[in-house]
Amino acid sequence: MIADIFELLVSRWDFFAGLLLEHLQISLTAIVIAIVIGGVAGVLISEFTRASKPTLAVINFLYTIPSISMLGFLIPFSGVGNATAIIALTVYALLPMVRNTYTGMTNLNPAILEAARGMGSTRLQILYKVKLPLAMPVIMSGIRSMVTMTIALAGIASFIGAGGLGVAIYRGITTNNAAMTMAGSLLIAVLALVLDFVLGFAEKRMNKRSEKARRTNRAVGAVAALACLALIAVSLFRGSAADTINIATKPMTEQYILGEALDILIEQDTDLNVELTQGVGGGTSNIQPAMESGEFDIYPEYTGTAWNMVLMESGVYDESMFGELQERYETDYGMSWLGMYGFNNTYGLVVRTEIAEQYGIETYSDLAKVDDQLTFGAEYDFFEREDGYVALCETYGLSFGATMDMDIGLKYQALNQGEIDVMVIFTTDGQLSTADAVVLEDDKGFFPSYLCGNVVRNEVLEEHPELEEIFAKLTDTITDADMAAMNYAVETEGAEPRDVAMDFLREHGLLNEEA
16 A cells, blocks of 8 residues: 555656645645634733633634534535635634633733833733743644644545645545545645644744844744745635636546546637536535536536436436426526536445345335345435435335445445445446445336536636537547446546546547647
C-alpha cells in the first residue's frame, strides 16, 4: 500500500498539488476570518463580561452542530462550493479562538493590572500593552488547535463541490481506490503538522524580547501576512471567466467518467474553458439548486431521478413520459435535456450469494418472506427518494430487520464483509461482476427507467450554441454493457476516469489524433 501511495503521488503530483493549494486556500481563509472575528469577540467579552456567557453559549451551540448538517443548512443561502465551505469552517474555528482569547484575557494576575492602572495607563493602553501580550501564549495555543482542526475538517468540503484534498479522499472511496484515499488523508495530516510547526516556531520567536528579535519578528510577520492574504485573494477572487463552462457530476464512478469526457470534448472542439466539479455530495439534491442559481451549467442526470426528485412527481417513470419531462424542465427551470448517452442505469437489488442459496431467494417477492432476518444497505438518498426505500417496501411488503445508511463507494465492501445482506445496486456498477452476490428479479417492475443524459441551462446554450453539436456527437454512444465495463476499469483495474473517458472518445472517433 505504501508503495502504491508513493507511486500515485509521484505520477499524479500535479493533481495532488492543485488540491493541496485549494485546501490551503480554503483553510487559511477560514482561519484568518476566525482569528479576526474570534479575537475581537474574545477581547470584547473579556472587557464586557456580562456578554461572555451568552456569547460563549451561542458559539458552543454552533460547535455542536454536525458538519454535514451545517453544510446542508448553508447551501440554500450560499450555494455549493468554496464559499459555503469557508463559512462552515469559520463557524467551527470560532470556539477555540473566542474561548482561548477570553480565558487568556481574564486569568491575568490582578496585581499586574493594578500596577498598570497605578502608573496612569488608560484602559486602552492596558488592553494593548499589558493584557494582550500577557494573554498571547494562551491565545496562540487556541490558534494552533484551531488551525489543526480546520485543516482536518476542510476535507469534508468536497462533499459540497468545494476543492481541497477531500476531493481525493472522496473520489478514492467512490472509485474503490484505497491508495488515492490514503494519499489525500496523508497530505492533510502532513499539512496540519507543517502549519502547527510553523505556528510553534512563531510562538517561540514571539517570546524573544530583544529589539533585534522584535524587528525580525515584525518583518517575518509582515511577509507571512502578505503571503496569506495573497493566497486568500486568489481563492476569493478567482471567478469563472465568461467563456468558462461549469460542469458538475455526482459522486459516482460513471459520472466521473462522463464529466471527464465532456471536459475533454468541449475544450477540444470549442474555444471554451471547462471548470469540472467532480463528486458533489448529495447528487441531484445539491446540484439542481446550483444549476438554478447559475453556479453550474451542465451535469449528467437520469430521467427517473429527474422525474421524482426534481419535478417531485410520484409514481413510476417510463420513457414515454420523456416529452413531458423535457417540457417541464424547459418551462419550470429554463433547462434542456441533450446528449442522451443511451444507457439505462436503473436500480436493482442484490443478496449475498450464501443468503440467496440458504433461503432460495430469486425475486423481490421471495425476499419479502425472510426480510425480517436480513440487513438492508443503501446510500443515504435512497432512503429519502420518492421511488426509494419506503415505496419499495410498500410495493413488496418488505420490513427488514435492520437498515444501514452508507456512502455509495462503501456498499460492495460492506456486502463482501457481511455487514449487510441485501443492498441496492445500479445496473451499470463496475463491481457488480466480481461481487459475491445474486441479482434479484424485480417481478413487479418497481424500479423506473433511468436513461442518462445532460441537463444544460438554456442561457448557456444561447450564448454557446456550438455546445449542441457536441451533445449530438454523444447521443446513443454508450450501452449498459459499455458503461459497466468503463466503471469496472476504474473501480477494479485502477484506471483513471480521465484515461477511460479518452479511450471511449477515441474508440468512437471523437478524439483528435494529437490528443
